[in-house]
Amino acid sequence: MTKVRYRMNRRIRLSALALVVLATIAALGSPSAAAAELSDYRWTHRPLLLFAPTDDDPRLVETLSRIDASQCAFLERDMVLGIVLADGQSTLADQSISVDQAQRLSERYAIGGNAFAALLIGKDGGEKLRVDEVPNLSTIYAVIDGMPMRSGEMRADSSGC
Secondary structure, three states: OHHHHHHHHHHHHHHEEEEEEHHHHHHHOOOHHHHHHHHHOOOOEEEEEEEEEEOHHHHHHHHHHHHHHOOOHHHOOOOEEEEEEEEOOOEEEOOEOOOHHHHHHHHHHOOOOOEEEEEEEOOOOEEEEOOOOOHHHHHHHHHHHHHHHHHHHHHHHOOOO
């Protein structure tokens, strides 16, 4: 009876330890959490990442205004918006991301803290276009429309947005 009880206690302790380890990993996150968030959109969406010092940066405000004015064209191209701020709340597809995740994105794409940049990421996860000024959305849309994958999407698209 003692051996059975010992084995059960040991199994319970091992199970508890495994749960603690899993909970710790979930709480701390992985070191590549920012990359994992972008990878969530791989093969389904094209992230447009806007890097700015703050949310009231005039270049960011102007870019967001242009995106709002061409919302249909933006969505037709399966785009999602990421706003990465050096100071303030960053978002990806309208979901908040942590300061650490924003910093990792800035480091991954070599964007300085006071810099402004717009990066188009393709569905394959690769950087397709980078500008350090308010982007011309017609240029971004033309880059996307020239992609082989987009050609098939245009033939199949019946959204009528």
